[in-house]
Amino acid sequence: MDPLDLARWQFAITTVYHFLFVPLTIGLSGLVAAYQTAWLRTRDERWLRVSTFLGRLFVINVAIGVVTGIVQEFQFGMAWSDYARFVGDVFGAPLAVEGLLAFFLESTFLGLWMFGRGRLPDAVHTACIWLVHVGTLFSAYFILAANSFMQHPVGYHYDPVTGRAEMTDFAAVLLNKVQLVTFPHVLLSAWLTSAGFVLGIGLWHLARTRAAAAAGRPDAVADHRAYRGAVRTAAWVMLVAGLGVSVSGDLQGKVMTEVQPMKMAAAEALYDTQSSAPFSAFTLGTPDGSREVFSVRVPRLLSFLATGSPSGQVQGIHQLQERYRAAYGQDPGARYYSPGDYTPVIPVTYWTFRLMIGLGALASLIGAVVLWATRRGRTPTGRWVLPAAVALPLLPLLANTAGWVFTEMGRQPWAVFGLMTTAQAVSPSVSTVEVLVSLVTFTLLYGVLAVVELRLLLDHVRRGLDPLDPGEPPARTPGGADGAADREADAEDAGADLALAF
Template structure:
């Protein structure tokens, strides 16, 4: 690997994003679980549910604070490390990013404060509304950042302006209702719900194994198993929708995930196992299931999924068209009197402008794409193939864990329905050990989504190598080291605080309802 400015900038953003995403899924899922628990408390008046809400709320608060702290850095990186990217697409990308910042750092934080300090100052219903607003704020925050990310995967509702050399919004509603963004949102949020469910399940299982806080643990496990099973099933369904959209908008990503080197007759087979070899362009020891990939990717029996070789040839054609657009663009830019430009030049750019980004792939090899040789064009076309083994295995780890999550939550759902949660210590120990697995699956999903888009920052529009800031490699390397140290310290602090809160357990409830129960004025159940 060459540690140039592009590689180092990508490494820094990947590192900070992976760190940040350790906190996001738990925040998304716990916020909804808290709202469910408090709803039961308000409806039944049972104090145990208030105690559960406050206990899991403490863990939510610790995680939320760390998520905000690590998320701020990511937004500043667009200006620090990706300044040309920010200039090129800021008119489109900036709006949802700004709304996400308002959602996360103002709206959501306000309701989080009311959640913690409003227990004895708000009515039951008033505090319940606040808790649901915390959940809504967390999820809306994720919605806007995924709208921004979805536009990077499928840049709709925008057009390139040759006069300003920027992408500009043409239809904001297309940006917001981008099908790729919507699919990513529901898939990501559901994954967060699974993460929180496994966290609650595992911690509660640990309490039962230690014979501590049994009532709280059993009720928490019931909520986690029910919510987690529904979420795990929805992740699979929504993941299938994301795969289908990739067939339409990101064909190379889908081909790389499947290690489909050549186009196969429809319907294509799904490779369950194998060892992709990028040099030989084949998959060794492949175990395939007929028809499955065709059904998933196209939802038909007669539609082909193009292979990597065919897509590279298509990319080469688009690069050559992009060179024509680049030449027309330079003539437009050089003209001192835009109204004097001939219609032929404008028409040439309009006819080939959608392939301009492919010409920019040549910037890695030559300053002026018009001077590129056939060999350089072929090399740039080959660059459109992402890291196939990385995507192949990341996707299969994610899918394998998803199947495990469904089975695990299904078992605990049945046990909770039969009130047998404390009868199988082996399953309880497995629940404790399985706590980190949803994070592994989430990180694998992030790798598939972002590595699969390479070499593009904006799919088909702006190559990653063009979007970086003009910084020294040593400068970026120093910030990588600094962020790695800082984020590692934050994670250690998070773990210490979490373990301390779990070890301490729920605080005794001092609410008026609890006092009445303790004085035998009202029954506990």
């Protein structure tokens, strides 16, 4: 393997690993803020206990996420110096704003929130965690603006003397059409992921405390009531966010088809231009990926996803190859590709596109099942509960990962679409040994961090809620068979379902 191969593996490993923490950071900050706001408005102790419990998990996630994120910046100078030199004027601006504004906002108010409980007024303390959430939104927006430039370069001028892309319109970079559809899609995906995380943990604890709560133990009853509130609200967030992900993803697909038609063609392995193109839910092809052997298709769905019309025309890989050769020349500048080959790796784009959709839809479906199974004071007891509790935190994370792999791999062989290929972006002076050493070092370090992260998270998840405040009055036992108990259970469900509205 040469430095380019190793540099790509290194960037892929560190980026995918770091992105595991990003959606949880964005979404959990919002959920913790919402639960704490529900407590501030209602003074119901269960919401404070839930927000405190989830806040600990959020802080653990932020700590590891910050460490892994710093490595991303180092890599631009280590392995991708030609890329940094070419787009530094454009790429650096949104990243600088992210560091100076967003990260400062997050870190400052996270510290105030962590150490200000009992020292700051309740309203001010709650405002601090909301400002942390706002900081994560700013951070995501500016980073995605930089990434969107790689997908669809705008607001720049190429200087042939320096060989650099120079920014001419910062507003155009921030309002890139790719950015405007990508940001809501990523944000909704983050809320879906964090809701699945909370729902899985709450569902496990809900089943665990059921017997003790039914026996009437006051502490178990209070815990059961709090976990039930977390489960119901997280399930609602999951359903709403899942619907939003579907709508924003549909809009993103249409913009992607407009600016990167090869990516959409690769997502379907569509080799020839076709009107009323079907979408294949499952396909088996030849080993080289050049011909289909078997598929299960939904008529006209690809045309609708790509163009908004069931009869719309979707350009094929072969026709786009000719178009790109005429526009960019016969050599894409990538050592992996034959002359004139501007096609990404088809099996990767095809299956990550479907994994992204399928895993996200499955997570939302499980959330709907949990919401139905917990109605009117019920506690799920079937054999499906434990597998669902384990799957709910993982499925959205895997869907997010598949989506990012599709987004970045589908752009290949381009580092910046139409301007610079990945092979042209690698550092010219870096050696195979240097990249290999850093790759092994980062991989081992990240392996250690993964063990630390999982150990901390699992320990705190098993510990659960803090003990009930001795001054808190005993909670009601979950609904029983009589009408009054049913009405109490209905009221509990309504309170949980509407708590986040506060």
